[in-house]
Structure formats: C-alpha cells, structure tokens
Amino acid sequence: MADGHPDLNGIWQAFVTANFDIQDHEAQPGPHPEIMGAYGAELPGQSIVEGGDIPYQPWALAKKKENFAKRMTVDVSSDKTWHASGDPELKCYMPGVPRATYMPLPFQIVQGSSPYILVAYAFTSATRTIRMNWKGDAPTDAWMGWSRGRWEGETLVVDVTGQREETWLDRAGDFHSDKFHVVERYTPASPYHLLYEATIEDPKVYTRQWKMSFPLYRRVEKNLQLLEFKCVPFTEELLYGKFRKPNGDVK
Amino acid sequence: MNDRSSALLAFLAFVTALVLVPQPIGGQTTSGTRQTTGGTKSAGARATAKKTAPVQRTPWGDPDLQGVWNDATSTPLQRPGDLAGKDVLNDEEAAEFQEQTAHGLTRDRRDGGRDADVNRAYNEHWMDARRLKITADHRTSLIVDPPDGRIPSLVPLSPERQKARAARADANARFNAGMPNTFHDMSLPVRCIIRTDSPPYLPTIYNNDFHIFQSPGYVAIAPEMIHSARIIPLDGRPHLRGDLQQWLGDTRGHFDGPTLVVETTNFRADDGVVFQGANPATYRITERFTRVDADTLNYEFTIEDPMTWTRPWTARIPWTKIDPGEQMYEYACHEDNFDIVHFLTGARAREKRGETVGPRPAGAAAAGER
Numbered sequence: 047m048a049d050g051h052p053d054l055n056g057i058w059q060a061f062v063t064a065n066f067d068i069q070d071h072e073a074q075p076g077p078h079p080e081i082m083g084a085y086g087a088e089l090p091g092q093s094i095v096e097g098g099d100i101p102y103q104p105w106a107l108a109k110k111k112e113n114f115a116k117r118m119t120v121d122v123s124s125d126k127t128w129h130a131s132g133d134p135e136l137k138c139y140m141p142g143v144p145r146a147t148y149m150p151l152p153f154q155i156v157q158g159s160s161p162y163i164l165v166a167y168a169f170t171s172a173t174r175t176i177r178m179n180w181k182g183d184a185p186t187d188a189w190m191g192w193s194r195g196r197w198e199g200e201t202l203v204v205d206v207t208g209q210r211e212e213t214w215l216d217r218a219g220d221f222h223s224d225k226f227h228v229v230e231r232y233t234p235a236s237p238y239h240l241l242y243e244a245t246i247e248d249p250k251v252y253t254r255q256w257k258m259s260f261p262l263y264r265r266v267e268k269n270l271q272l273l274e275f276k277c278v279p280f281t282e283e284l285l286y287g288k289f290r291k292p293n294g295d296v297k
Numbered sequence: 298m299n300d301r302s303s304a305l306l307a308f309l310a311f312v313t314a315l316v317l318v319p320q321p322i323g324g325q326t327t328s329g330t331r332q333t334t335g336g337t338k339s340a341g342a343r344a345t346a347k348k349t350a351p352v353q354r355t356p357w358g359d360p361d362l363q364g365v366w367n368d369a370t371s372t373p374l375q376r377p378g379d380l381a382g383k384d385v386l387n388d389e390e391a392a393e394f395q396e397q398t399a400h401g402l403t404r405d406r407r408d409g410g411r412d413a414d415v416n417r418a419y420n421e422h423w424m425d426a427r428r429l430k431i432t433a434d435h436r437t438s439l440i441v442d443p444p445d446g447r448i449p450s451l452v453p454l455s456p457e458r459q460k461a462r463a464a465r466a467d468a469n470a471r472f473n474a475g476m477p478n479t480f481h482d483m484s485l486p487v488r489c490i491i492r493t494d495s496p497p498y499l500p501t502i503y504n505n506d507f508h509i510f511q512s513p514g515y516v517a518i519a520p521e522m523i524h525s526a527r528i529i530p531l532d533g534r535p536h537l538r539g540d541l542q543q544w545l546g547d548t549r550g551h552f553d554g555p556t557l558v559v560e561t562t563n564f565r566a567d568d569g570v571v572f573q574g575a576n577p578a579t580y581r582i583t584e585r586f587t588r589v590d591a592d593t594l595n596y597e598f599t600i601e602d603p604m605t606w607t608r609p610w611t612a613r614i615p616w617t618k619i620d621p622g623e624q625m626y627e628y629a630c631h632e633d634n635f636d637i638v639h640f641l642t643g644a645r646a647r648e649k650r651g652e653t654v655g656p657r658p659a660g661a662a663a664a665g666e667r
Contacts, residue, residue, distance in 0.1 A: 048356035154517075160363040173524050190524075278490050286641060290478060
C-alpha cells in the first residue's frame with residue numbers, strides 16, 4: 047500500500063474443518079442421521095490449537111461438554127434464558143472472533159487509506175471494523191467485539207475485546223466468558239496466503255493463555271464475490287415455529 | 298380487546314413501525330394533493346450547481362468518499378400538500394417549516410394524553426437529533442424529480458400483484474392488531490433480515506450512519522442498521538446471472554468524474570425487498586454518491602419500475618460527516634430479537650381469550666410494505 051504496509055485486500059478463506067471442532071475431531075454422523083444421512087455428517091480434522099488441547103479449568107471442561115450435549119436445544123420462550131443453550135451458529139447469530147475466520151465461507155478485507163479496515167464475512171453478513179492505532183476501549187460488548195489494529199513489521203495485529211460472552215468457538219461447545227481477549231495476527235506468507243494466528247486468554251475459563259493458527263487462502267477465481275448467507279430465514283421455524291397460531295400459517 | 302392490552306399493543310406496534318420502517322419521517326408523506334409545477338430545473342440541481350470544491354482523491358486516484366456519514370433530516374421524502382408548487386423555502390419560511398416538522402417528530406413533549414405519552418416512551422434520548430433539521434438547501438421534499446416532489450402515480454397492477462398486496466396488507470393488519478399468526482406476518486425489518494441496509498438509503502429516526510470504505514477496485518458501504526456491508530466492485534464485471542438473487546441485490550459501480558454511480562439488480566422476489574412493493578424483476582435503482590466538500594456528500598437515487606410507477610423518480614439526500622468524536626457501533630438485531638416472541642406469545646394469549654382481528658381498513662391494500 048501507499049503507506050508502506052502490506053496490502054491485505056482480497057477475498058480470503060480458511061480451509062480447515064475447525065468450525066466442527068477446533069481440536070482433533072474424527073468424522074461423525076452428525077445430528078439426525080436417520081434423515082440427514084451422509085449430508086449431515088461432520089468432517090474430520092486435526093486440531094488448530096497449539097499443543098492440541100484447550101487448557102480448560104475443570105468446571106469449564108464440564109461446561110463445554112454440557113454445551114455440546116445441548117448444542118441443538120433451543121428455547122427462546124423467555125428473555126432471561128434466551129441464550130442459555132444451543133450453538134449460536136445454529137441460531138444464526140454473529141459468530142464473533144476468531145470463529146468468523148474459520149466458518150466455511152469466505153470473507154473480504156477492504157483496506158484503504160483511512161484508519162479503518164473493514165472485514166466483511168459472508169456468514170450472516172457479519173462485519174467488523176478494525177480501528178488502527180485506536181486508544182479507546184470497547185464502549186460496550188458486541189457480537190463481533192471491538193477490534194483495534196496495529197502493524198508490527200509485515201504483520202497486522204488486531205486486539206479484540208468487548209465480545210459478547212454468548213459466542214462459541216465451534217459446534218463442539220468450546221466457549222469463553224466476558225473476559226475473553228483475542229489477539230489476532232495476519233502475516234502475508236505469499237501473494238496467495240496469510241498466516242492467521244490468534245492468541246487467546248480468558249482467566250475465568252482457561253488455566254493459561256493459548257494459541258491457534260492456520261493459513262488463509264486467497265480466493266482467486268475471476269469475478270468471485272461474497273454472496274449473501276443471510277441465515278435468519280433458515281432459523282425462524284426452529285426459534286419461533288412453536289409460537290405460531292395452530293393451523294394458522296397462511297404463508 | 299381490553300384497553301390495557303390494546304394500549305400496550307399500540308405502543309409495541311408504534312415503536313416497531315417507527316423503528317423499523319425505513320420511511321421518511323412524520324405524517325407529511327401521505328398528505329396533500331399531487332400537483333405538477335412544470336419544467337423548471339429542480340431545486341436540488343440548483344443547490345448542487347452552487348457548490349464547487351476540488352475532488353479529494355485516494356492515493357490510488359479514486360474520488361475519496363471514505364468516512365462515516367449521517368443522512369438524518371426532517372425534510373420529507375414527498376412534498377407536503379400545503380407546500381405544493383414551492384420547492385425551496387426562503388430563510389423565514391424554512392425556519393417555520395423546520396419548527397413545524399420538528400414539533401411533529403420530537404418525543405420531548407407531554408401533550409396528547411396518556412396513550413400518546415406511552416407511545417413516546419422511546420424518548421428523545423434514543424433518537425437522532427439530526428432528524429429534526431431540514432436540509433441546508435431548504436428544500437421541501439427529498440424528491441427532486443418529478444418537479445412536484447411526489448412519487449409518481451402507480452400504473453394499474455396485475456390481479457396477481459393486487460392479490461399479493463392484499464395478502465401483505467392482511468398480514469400487516471394482524472401484526473398491527475397484535476395478532477400475528479406466525480413470524481411470516483412480520484415485515485423483513487421486524488424479522489431482522491434487512492433494515493435500512495437495503496437501497497434506497499432513507500433517513501429514519503435513528504441509526505442513520507453509513508461507513509464508506511474504499512480500496513483499489515472496490516467501494517464498501519456498511520450501513521449502521523443492520524450490520525451488513527455492501528461491497529461494490531468497480532472493475533466493470535458483469536452482474537450475477539439473473540437466477541442468482543439476493544436480499545440486497547447485486548451491486549456494480551463506477552466513477553463518473555467525481556461521482557460514484559452504483560447500479561443494483563438481482564433482488565429477491567420476496568415481498569418487502571424493494572421499495573414500496575415494486576416488482577423486483579423490473580425494478581432498477583441507480584445511486585449516485587458525490588462528495589461536495591470535506592463534510593458533505595450528496596446521495597441521489599433514481600428508481601424506475603415500469604410495472605409499478607408511471608415514470609422514474611429521483612431523490613437527493615445530503616449526507617454529513619459525523620463528528621470525529623463519534624463512532625459507529627455494531628447494530629445487532631436478530632441475536633436479541635425478544636419482541637418477536639413477545640408479539641407471538643401475546644397473540645396466542647389473546648386468542649385464548651377469544652379476541653380476533655377486525656376487518657382491514659378500506660384502502661389499506663394499496664399501501665406497500667416499505
């Protein structure tokens with residue numbers, strides 16, 4: 047770029063299966079194999095976590111297992127327990143960081159000459175703004191958090207705080223608390239690759255800081271563009287179907 | 298329906314309508330008669346001609362539109378009937394018009410009794426104060442063409458479209474009466490599918506910010522409500538094929554001198570996706586973004602749909618840069634959409650008490666959803 051920093055513009059995608067589980071995972075039948083067959087199966091993959099395991103505190107490991115057991119249990123009948131169970135992805139909620147990065151859909155970076163970099167994700171049209179060299183703390187919690195960037199040599203370092211505590215890291219129930227702090231590093235590895243690393247800390251949930259990493263690949267197809275994945279209409283029946291008038295759906 | 302529940306419902310429906318429907322503000326848009334003033338050059342065109350400023354450019358040479366802009370104004374989309382024939386006001390008239398419209402819009406008042414007061418429960422604190430001011434050029438409508446400042450007449454609609462509009466009006470009536478059958482009775486904004494992120498961008502009571510990003514070959518616009526980004530390629534590539542449709546359509550842009558010209562097609566056919574129930578297959582919207590000076594950008598859009606209106610029409614809305622001390626924050630919607638459940642469980646409770654929805658008011662079928 048004219049400012050001497052690497053140009054990260056482009057459409058990028060992770061080719062890992064970490065959205066199923068960021069740790070090692072075997073192929074699984076997935077929910078409802080009786081109707082979904084092989085369509086519903088979950089793909090195998092190796093851990094993207096350095097050292098393989100997330101260093102959970104004992105209570106948190108139990109909670110992760112409970113999350114997984116209830117990953118498809120959705121009950122929005124009460125405001126107070128609205129977010130109590132169910133994978134936020136199932137409900138089409140904005141995925142938060144770093145999960146947005148390894149959803150199985152591309153995202154686009156728009157980096158210009160202003161102090162703001164846009165990251166636009168295909169999944170549920172989520173976006174976030176990276177504020178370069180920004181001093182102010184997160185004014186409030188948000189689903190995609192509060193991202194402040196800086197350059198360290200060739201690496202874009204993004205400090206992400208202020209994320210809503212309800213987001214998960216994957217479909218396996220991996221989670222965090224309101225003390226979640228993510229530092230991402232985007233380092234050009236070739237004209238077609240970025241190395242993505244995220245250092246994660248959350249003193250309420252993990253015993254120590256831990257790290258994940260994987261490459262991002264540039265999508266090079268001619269005329270490729272982000273297509274909408276607005277998933278709200280795909281979840282409405284699951285979330286709100288039981289509140290309909292009996293036999294009353296005229297749509 | 299008992300008084301208390303109807304007051305609550307009126308409150309919910311009112312808040313929802315104001316919050317969600319990206320209509321211009323106030324009651325002015327439906328009042329008055331249509332009148333044509335003839336072939337004078339529009340006020341907006343004159344106002345633009347006055348301003349000249351060197352084009353600010355990005356390091357790669359495109360006109361620089363980067364920044365966070367706000368489009369709030371009290372100037373109505375359509376010219377009020379009592380101002381027919383008057384496209385621009387002098388200073389004195391403008392001050393009076395602004396005061397009048399602001400009085401109609403402000404929540405900081407206590408007149409009108411208990412129900413009105415409850416309906417103003419989202420008080421002025423929630424609102425964009427910039428929505429109380431008319432445009433700096435003192436126009437009486439955002440529409441600059443036709444010259445009468447009004448949306449052109451409708452063409453006769455096919456029986457199928459009349460039927461679809463009537464069905465939508467019935468769904469709206471159920472919702473407004475607090476008796477929605479299902480989430481399908483609610484509009485796309487209530488369901489958090491699209492809100493003011495769909496073109497044309499029109500001012501509303503709050504969340505009027507737009508963050509424009511640019512990179513070589515792209516402009517991206519992130520409207521405050523909802524959190525989507527419209528990424529506009531400038532490389533002249535063709536539109537998506539017609540069978541690939543999207544909620545926000547498919548957008549292509551190019552610079553014409555200082556102006557970003559944006560054309561959007563391929564809208565989904567769902568009701569409420571395009572302006573006021575137009576026909577998505579024949580609907581075209583062209584938007585023009587021109588930076589006028591450091592703090593002002595003119596946003597102009599032209600809508601045409603020969604299956605809906607007798608002629609194309611154009612509106613112009615000034616966008617102003619927000620104060621550098623302000624920031625645009627994430628607008629989530631679906632994630633905590635508690636009210637959708639409140640509406641539905643309320644309706645089921647009311648049904649148990651034997652309440653029903655009254656007949657739809659005559660003429661309601663003609664109103665589009667947005």
